[in-house]
Amino acid sequence: MISSLTGVVQAAALHTAVIDVNGFGMLVQATPQTLSALKVGERATVHTSMVVREDSMTLYGFASPEEREVFEVLISVTGIGPRTGLAILAVHTPEEVRIAANTKDTAAFTKVSGIGPKGASRIVLELNGKLVPTGAPVGSNPAAPAETWEPQVLEALTGLGWTEKDAKSTLKALAKAEPDLIATGTVPDILRAALRSMSSGARAR
Incomplete structure (x- = not known):
């Protein structure tokens, strides 16, 4: 191994x-x-x-052993393969996954593209007792300057299948809705928030 x-x-x-x-x-x-x-x-x-x-x-x-541990627990759930496991960790930090599993927050899992209400219910049911919060802080990493994060986030979103127009529109809306995140967030923080927003918008349509 x-x-x-x-x-x-x-x-x-x-x-x-x-x-x-x-x-x-x-x-x-x-x-x-x-x-x-x-x-x-x-x-x-x-x-x-x-x-x-x-x-x-x-x-x-x-990036960390904690992320790997959560991934390995996720792919033990029926119907969750490695691709879906990565998709969940693209939207949520390991600690956020632990919190969602512990509180049976199905809405957190439906923020991931490809996971619907039934799938989310199965996930929280099978994760019961397997993932518990560690108390680790969420979103406490040092911020990246806009000239660093913006092209990286845009490239990541378009690489995941979103159009450049939709990606730019999402980041513009995110800047208005969460100015503190844009001002102090890291590339992973901003990318996760954008993915949540875009996945929710796709389901709404």
């Missing part, structure tokens, strides 16, 4: 990254937030979970 990788980032895209570990290029899939922190040519460490199928072995990368 490969639990972490440390090496030079060879490539970083919207869904994957390649990390050179002693001459071996290791491909990992991850959330946009995790990938946004990887810089090509720089050394990095990602915590990993290997999912083995009959026809494949896939590494999933995470």
